[in-house]
Amino acid sequence: QKEVEQDPGPLSVPEGAIVSLNCTYSNSAFQYFMWYRQYSRKGPELLMYTYSSGNKEDGRFTAQVDKSSKYISLFIRDSQPSDSATYLCAMSETGNQFYFGTGTSLTVIP
Amino acid sequence: NAGVTQTPKFQVLKTGQSMTLQCAQDMNHEYMSWYRQDPGMGLRLIHYSVGAGITDQGEVPNGYNVSRSTTEDFPLRLLSAAPSQTSVYFCAARGGFSGANVLTFGAGSRLTVL
Numbered sequence: 001q002k003e004v005e006q007d008p009g010p011l012s013v014p015e016g017a018i019v020s021l022n023c024t025y026s027n028s029a030f031q032y033f034m035w036y037r038q039y040s041r042k043g044p045e046l047l048m049y050t051y052s053s054g055n056k057e058d059g060r061f062t063a064q065v066d067k068s069s070k071y072i073s074l075f076i077r078d079s080q081p082s083d084s085a086t087y088l089c090a091m092s093e094t095g096n097q098f099y100f101g102t103g104t105s106l107t108v109i110p
Numbered sequence: 111n112a113g114v115t116q117t118p119k120f121q122v123l124k125t126g127q128s129m130t131l132q133c134a135q136d137m138n139h140e141y142m143s144w145y146r147q148d149p150g151m152g153l154r155l156i157h158y159s160v161g162a163g164i165t166d167q168g169e170v171p172n173g174y175n176v177s178r179s180t181t182e183d184f185p186l187r188l189l190s191a192a193p194s195q196t197s198v199y200f201c202a203a204r205g206g207f208s209g210a211n212v213l214t215f216g217a218g219s220r221l222t223v224l
Binding site for chain 1: 114141143145150151152153154155158160166168169200204211212213214215216217218
């Protein structure tokens with residue numbers, strides 16, 4: 001069983017839609033949770049960071065962590081064509097070893 | 111402030127050749143790491159270092175060597191390249207977000223082994 005599971009998609013939505021991206025994990029000791037955005041042929045860039053459980057909002061992006069269900073989500077409101085990218089979830093127990101999902105490919109259609 | 115810099119961006123090797131992927135950071139972060147990214151596999155940790163002189167293995171260390179003589183540099187060595195090592199390699203340093211445990215990545219090095 002993989003440490004982190006993520007639906008690879010691809011996901012295609014119209015501009016302005018709300019996008020929901022999700023990951024599940026097996027290690028209950030994970031306490032650092034991140035979402036990265038990766039454009040084609042570029043390095044991943046940090047989008048959201050959450051420590052332990054709860055919600056975090058930054059502009060159009062909201063990250064949620066439900067440790068009881070071992071489930072994390074990223075919501076994108078009012079999606080834009082510039083949001084078209086691959087979204088990677090990542091998590092870590094101690095900050096030394098990070099485990100990534102396989103990524104979800106998102107296309108926002110104008 | 112360049113962050114994490116990787117060289118080369120592209121490289122083609124023949125089976126059995128050796129090479130070194132370079133990684134440098136100017137953020138003064140103690141922790142650095144190497145990942146490989148393959149379709150359907152996501153990012154997988156190869157090796158990491160928590161400071162100069164200290165390295166440890168990640169999930170897929172076989173076929174790769176690392177050393178850390180300075181805080182700034184963390185090179186990844188392939189001693190005898192194999193086609194299975196064809197991949198995109200990313201170097202990452204931990205920090206850069208108010209000290210939080212997050213990774214800052216380089217732009218990647220695309221390696222093809224024939």
